[in-house]
Amino acid sequence: MSEFKSTTVEVRLPSRMGYEKVAMSTAAAVAKLIGFREDRIEDLKTAVAEACINAIEHGNRLNENLSVGVVLNASAHSLEVKVTDDGKGMATQPAKPDIDRKMHGQEDPRGMGMFLIHALVDEAEWVAGADGKGSYVRLVIRLDKDTE
Amino acid sequence: MQSETRAHVDQLTTPAGDPVAVLRFEGDIASTSRNAVLGTYQALGKDAAKLILLDFTKVEYINSSGIALVIQLLMEAANAGQKVAAFGLSAHFTKVFTMVGIPKYASLFSAQAEALAAL
Numbered sequence: 184m185s186e187f188k189s190t191t192v193e194v195r196l197p198s199r200m201g202y203e204k205v206a207m208s209t210a211a212a213v214a215k216l217i218g219f220r221e222d223r224i225e226d227l228k229t230a231v232a233e234a235c236i237n238a239i240e241h242g243n244r245l246n247e248n249l250s251v252g253v254v255l256n257a258s259a260h261s262l263e264v265k266v267t268d269d270g271k272g273m274a275t276q277p278a279k280p281d282i283d284r285k286m287h288g289q290e291d292p293r294g295m296g297m298f299l300i301h302a303l304v305d306e307a308e309w310v311a312g313a314d315g316k317g318s319y320v321r322l323v324i325r326l327d328k329d330t331e
Numbered sequence: 332m333q334s335e336t337r338a339h340v341d342q343l344t345t346p347a348g349d350p351v352a353v354l355r356f357e358g359d360i361a362s363t364s365r366n367a368v369l370g371t372y373q374a375l376g377k378d379a380a381k382l383i384l385l386d387f388t389k390v391e392y393i394n395s396s397g398i399a400l401v402i403q404l405l406m407e408a409a410n411a412g413q414k415v416a417a418f419g420l421s422a423h424f425t426k427v428f429t430m431v432g433i434p435k436y437a438s439l440f441s442a443q444a445e446a447l448a449a450l
Contacts, residue, residue, distance in 0.1 A: 200361070200362060200363070201361075203394075204392070222422065222423065225421075225423035226423070229394075229427060232394055233395055236394060236395070236396070280431055280432075281432075282402070282431060282432030282433065282435055282436065283432075283435075285406070286402065286406050286436055287406075291399075292399035292400075292402040292403050292406075293395065293396060293399040294395075294399075295395040295398060295431055296394075296395045298430075298431075299395055299427065299430065299431075302430055303427075
């Protein structure tokens with residue numbers, strides 16, 4: 184696309200495991216329209232998946248009466264993805280996963296989602312909602328014209 | 332919504348003639364994949380080969396919960412004195428596995444022949 188007009192795409196997901204794939208596909212489609220390389224799109228898909236899984240499992244506690252909101256704000260040079268849930272948000276950021284500790288049973292094998300999100304996108308921000316609800320994570324990937 | 336994880340086991344040998352149990356996975360690997368991943372490994376039993384290969388060639392999607400199951404498999408294999416290698420991950424998931432440190436406990440290869448030769 185020679186000229187990309189800024190736009191917003193919104194998706195609402197049921198709080199059911201597996202539906203993160205809808206958000207992944209949507210984010211991938213928008214990123215492709217902006218012109219991101221395939222490897223960056225794969226990074227974004229995994230980050231979006233992890234953010235949605237956290238929202239479904241921890242934020243909304245798998246309550247199917249609640250939904251996860253995914254808002255994609257696309258511009259010519261970047262894509263911002265906000266994933267919102269009805270949870271209180273993260274009190275503290277988990278420590279970086281340690282494979283040695285996991286392999287020796289000293290650390291839960293799970294809990295790598297936030298680490299992967301940080302590692303795969305250009306910017307990641309967790310925001311606790313006011314009144315203990317409406318938390319979101321904001322992910323940003325930027326189109327680097329020098330390397331794309 | 333998630334594609335169910337399917338798994339089956341093949342018995343192969345390395346070029347040197349050592350027996351290898353190849354666990355072949357298909358579909359998604361996520362939190363619901365415990366039976367397919369750990370169950371398949373545990374079903375190999377006490378007389379299982381000392382060399383284990385994990386085939387991810389037909390795996391379309393792995394999330395962090397799925398990676399946790401792989402780590403649990405590696406832990407059980409290490410405790411059993413088994414050596415594990417994996418092949419067939421996409422470039423992206425090879426990067427993700429590397430980010431979380433899996434190559435320290437299971438070498439990653441692009442193809443089966445390469446993995447068998449290295450075991």
